[in-house]
Structures are given as structure tokens and as C-alpha cells.
Amino acid sequence: MSQSPQLLEPRIIAAKSGSWRPKPKISNVTLRWGINAAALVYLVLLYFSVDINWSRVAQGMDRGVAFMGSFLTPDFVSRGGEIAIGLRESLTMTFAATVIGILLAIPVGLGAARNIAPTPVYFFCRAIIALSRTFQEIIIAILFVAMFGFGPLAGVVTLAFATIGFMAKLLAEDIEDAQRDPMEAVRATGASWLQWINYAVQPQVMPRLIGLSLYRLDINFRESAVIGIVGAGGIGATLNTSINRYDYDTSAAVLLVIIGIVLMSEYLSGYVRKWTA
């Protein structure tokens, strides 16, 4: 070491005498202590503002244990018919909503890409995306159930609407990141706008679009289990009924079916992504 001791931090000097400590994660001292103090204040506020009924919690423990136990003895049979109907409805809703959602998301995504859309179209499409992404699927489902009545149609419309925001945003980002050279090359041949999109933009975004579509299929299936709670059809209704009846063995069976299907779709999408990439 040729550096003079004055230039070294106290930390390094201490390290030379054999007591090294790693650097703090946040180098700004005020910020570091500020965050700690804020956390402390928050914990105090939390302690005084949250009241939890612990005696009710203690009462419910038996039920908790019963529920845990039912995962070891799931009952697929006694309500098997209802599970099968709910599952069929969920799967059809998921597929139909994903197809409709993606078909509608493609024009919105093209419109929301800064590099190919005119400014007014850009802002209009971005507004659609923001609207669709802000609210939870279940809130949208409540509104559509109020409009269309109970049943799977409200569910399909909800999931399709949520799919538009998700897919269009990611598609637009992907188009914005696409390489300019192929686009210019195709444009230079005198291609029409549609040919330009089809031969210059689409091949660049297709692999990612397929991957995202499969991911969205997976998300839509999981969400379809939730929106049934507010009357939008699917396996969520079956699950909700079984929980309200304290029929935990059936609930456990439904949850295991959901976990199994999600696991399967995750493996499948892994294969398809490897195959298309």
C-alpha cells in the first residue's frame, strides 16, 4: 500500500488492525438513520392503531388445525360433480377471455408504442392501458356482474378487459425496444403499413408475445378462481360455497386442483418458450 494513512477511511484503518466490517448498505448517514427512525415511528403508530381480537383468534385455532388436516384428506368425490362443472367453466372462461383479450390487446399495443403510433392515438391507447391496470379484477367483475347479470359471460368480459391492459403494455414496450434497421429496410422496399407491421415488427416481437400469452393464460386461470366469489362463474363459486359450509375437505380438493393446474401450465409454458425462442 503506497497510499498515505490520511487518505484512508477510518474503516480501512480499523481493518488494518484486524477488525474489518463491511460497508453500510446505504452510504448517506442521514438517510440511513432517517429510514430507521421512520420505521420505528411506524411501528409505534401500528401498535396503537391496530386492534386484534386475540380471544377470537384463539377460538378459531381448532378450525385452523382442521383446515390444515383436510389438506391431507382432500375429498374429491362427494362434491366431484360440482368441482368438475366449476373447473370446466373456469377453463373455458380462461381460454375464451385470453383469446379475446389478446386479439384486442394487439391493436391497443400497436397504438401505445411511441415509435410507430401518432401522438393522439398514443395517448388514447395509454389511457386504456392505465384504466385496465389500476383496478383489481374483482372490482371490474363486480361492475360487469351488475351490468350483465350473474354467470360466466361477466367473468369472460372481466378477464378479457384485464388482459388488454397487461398484454398491450408489455407488447408496446417490446415494440419500442425493437430494432430500427429491419423496419427501415422493409419500409424502403415500398411496403404498405400492414406489410410493414407484418414483416418488420411482428417477427421481432412474436416469441415474447407467445411467452406472455401463455403467462397471461396462467394468470387468467388463477383469477377465474377469484371472480367466482362475486358471481362471475367458474371454480371460485364452488370454492366459496364449500368454505361457507365449513366443508374444508372439498375446499382443500379445489385448492389442490388449482395448484396442480398452475404447476402443469408452468411446466408447459417453460417448454413452449424454449421451443419458440
Next chain:
Amino acid sequence: MPVEIVNKTPVWQRREPLQQRLIWCGYFLALMLFLLCWKIISDNTIWEFLTDAHLQAASLIGRMIPPDWSITGSLLLPLWDTLNIATVGTALGVLIAFPLAFLAARNTSPHPSLRAFALAVIVSSRSINALIWAILLVTIVGPGLLAGMIAIALRSIGFVGKLLYEAIEEIHPTPVEAVTSTGAGRMQVLAYSVMPQIMPAFAGITVYRWDINIRESTVLGLVGAGGIGLQMNAAINNLAWGQVATVFVLIFATVIFSEWVSAKVRHAVI
């Protein structure tokens, strides 16, 4: 290069004929599946309800505007509850997910059977929405904030665990080898070579999940798990759509705020 002969002149094609036909077959099968799905949905739908859907929509929106601002004051405490559900839920979830991620990562897992167990926990937690956990927990621990917090925590374990174990698997092996060669113990290797590499990712993932949890905790009240969703549910059951609109505006503002915080923090750490 695939070509097609049209009037004895070769015309460029993007794909070989066989490949093109296979792609068309794929689209055809997807279309058939879609029509089948649509038929099942259509059979289960009462189409008569749809004839007045536009009137329903118009009256719904008409009653939502203007929002009923008089209840804003009584919504602030539930909003604070919602923030608490999201924050405490995230903290609990992260506390469990952190060790789990080390068990699940291929390069830090002590044993393959432990790794399989950790992965199973992560997948189960990821598959089930916080709202479903909340329904279950409301019947177990009773309605209120605690059910919401645990529901958010259970859902967060899978998300944080998955992203974190992927981050651990992607670390650079050189610092790990360097620290190991000094004779450090297993824990010391984790603390001084793995941890510093994953800390930025960890902070980013945590804040990202917190942001998502704020959104999710706004609706947990629908099933009785506390927060602003309780007020929303009450307003919906009373068909007081003006009040519902106020709740929507507050949720919108909160979500924008949390997204801004999350973007700031992630920008700072990554």
C-alpha cells in the same frame, strides 16, 4: 430461401410450404377450441339479461357521478388499515420467504429434498390468490385486519421467494469462491459473498411486492378481512354507487402513490 412459382416466375415466401400449413393448422385448432369454449359459456349465460345491459351501464355510471364526497372523512381510517395490512403482510411474507429462497436456490440449498419442499411451498403460495386465503382465514381467525395481514403474507411468500431464489441462482460465483478460500464457515460465506450480491434485488422485489399488496389489500374487505374494502362492500350492498365511486377514487389515488414510491425506490437501488 422458400419460393413459390407463379406464372413461371419465382416469388419470395416467408416460410416453407409445409411449415406454413402447420401454422395454419395450429390457428385452425385454436379457433375450434375457442368456438367450443364460447358455446359452453353461451349455454350458461342468460342472454335476456344483456338486452338492457347498456341501460344498466348508463344508470350505473349516472349514479356514480358525482361521487359522494361527504363520506371521505370516514374512509381515512379504513385506508390507514389497508396500508397496514399491505405493509405488515409484506413484512411477514418477506421474513418467511427469505430463508425459503436460500433453501430453494440450487447453489445454496443444503439438500435436494429441502429444495423440493421449498419449491412446493413457493408454487402453492403463488397459485392461490390473496382473496382466497382471506376467505379461509376469516373463517379461522375471525373477520378483521389479522386475517388480511396473514392472507397478504401467504400470497407474498411465493412471489418474493421465486424472484429471490432466481436472483440467488444468478449470482457471480467468484466472490463465493474467494470468501470460501479464506476458510469462512457456511454462514459466513452466505453473509459476506451471497448477501451483498442479492441485496439490491431483494430490496427491489420487496418494494415491488408491497406495491402489488396495496392493490390487493384494497379488495380484501369484500370478504371481511378489513380495510377500505369493507366500506366498499357496504356501499355496494346498499347500491350507494356514489359512495362506491368515492372509494374508487381513493383507491386510485393510493395505487398511484404506492406505484410512485415503488418506482422511486427501485430506481434508487438498482
